[in-house]
Amino acid sequence: MTDKPPTPDDGLQEEFNRWAAAGEGEKMERHHRVITEKTIRLMDLGPGERVLDLGCGSGWATRLLARLVGEGPEGFGQVVGLDLSDEMIRQARAASKDFDNILYVWGSAQQIPWEENFFDKVLSVESFYYYPDQDRALSELFRVMAPQGRLFILINLYQDNPYSLEWVDKLKVPVHVRSEAEYVELLRKHAFAKVQACRIPDDTPTPDNYQTTSFRSLDDLRAFKRIGALLLAGSKPDLRNPAPGYTIY
Numbered sequence: 234m235t236d237k238p239p240t241p242d243d244g245l246q247e248e249f250n251r252w253a254a255a256g257e258g259e260k261m262e263r264h265h266r267v268i269t270e271k272t273i274r275l276m277d278l279g280p281g282e283r284v285l286d287l288g289c290g291s292g293w294a295t296r297l298l299a300r301l302v303g304e305g306p307e308g309f310g311q312v313v314g315l316d317l318s319d320e321m322i323r324q325a326r327a328a329s330k331d332f333d334n335i336l337y338v339w340g341s342a343q344q345i346p347w348e349e350n351f352f353d354k355v356l357s358v359e360s361f362y363y364y365p366d367q368d369r370a371l372s373e374l375f376r377v378m379a380p381q382g383r384l385f386i387l388i389n390l391y392q393d394n395p396y397s398l399e400w401v402d403k404l405k406v407p408v409h410v411r412s413e414a415e416y417v418e419l420l421r422k423h424a425f426a427k428v429q430a431c432r433i434p435d436d437t438p439t440p441d442n443y444q445t446t447s448f449r450s451l452d453d454l455r456a457f458k459r460i461g462a463l464l465l466a467g468s469k470p471d472l473r474n475p476a477p478g479y480t481i482y
């Protein structure tokens with residue numbers, strides 16, 4: 234019997250386990266919180282909804298989502314946090330003991346371990362550009378989303394924010410650097426409807442004594458935050474209903 238050859242996901246898992254062990258989960262919360270909260274407001278979540286947090290890391294955003302969909306007149310909402318790093322999942326579970334509507338699952342965006350037509354909303358924060366096969370991840374998202382479900386992909390690394398390109402070389406794993414227009418086309422190719430892209434700036438001030446190793450200067454960091462993250466949104470069409478004027482006999 235031969236050993237299975239390593240997959241691109243194996244390299245990502247190792248790298249993000251290192252991040253988790255180095256306490257990067259908490260740091261990411263500090264860096265991504267403002268843009269994520271703005272995005273969550275746009276998600277218009279309500280009690281009873283089923284939400285996926287794809288690439289959930291240490292689970293801080295999963296917990297924000299869980300508070301918004303919890304028990305209410307519409308029922309009892311649930312949030313699934315999915316991540317490729319088992320160490321991130323372990324940390325997320327440890328920090329979410331008070332929540333009874335969160336389930337953390339270790340798995341890959343390339344093969345989402347969930348049934349089809351399930352999630353009303355999907356959030357993915359700063360994770361999508363790492364997926365080796367983004368086409369496959371989008372097919373999987375389309376499969377697990379409910380008809381009329383809404384997808385929200387938030388990324389800080391994209392071609393149209395030139396300052397984001399300053400830290401690509403520091404990453405130890407391969408990433409995709411696409412433009413907004415390319416991402417919009419990619420989502421449309423996967424049959425997502427109402428595809429939209431917008432910018433989510435981080436308007437928190439950067440103090441003059443802030444230390445950055447990711448950017449060439451504080452002015453570059455400020456410009457990066459001003460341009461903002463790219464938010465891609467789309468809907469899964471309701472394939473159960475025939476188009477207007479079209480009757481199935």
Ligand SMILES: C[S@@+](CC[C@H](N)C(=O)[O-])C[C@H]1O[C@@H](n2cnc3c(N)ncnc32)[C@H](O)[C@@H]1O
Binds near residue numbers: 262288315317343359
């Ligand atoms: C930069 S971190 C962001 C984590 C979290 N969303 C946050 O904002 O704090 C990227 C996350 O994506 C996860 N990830 C990378 N590739 C993945 C894949 N193929 N499937 C699922 N998760 C993946 C990593 O393990 C990591 O936790």
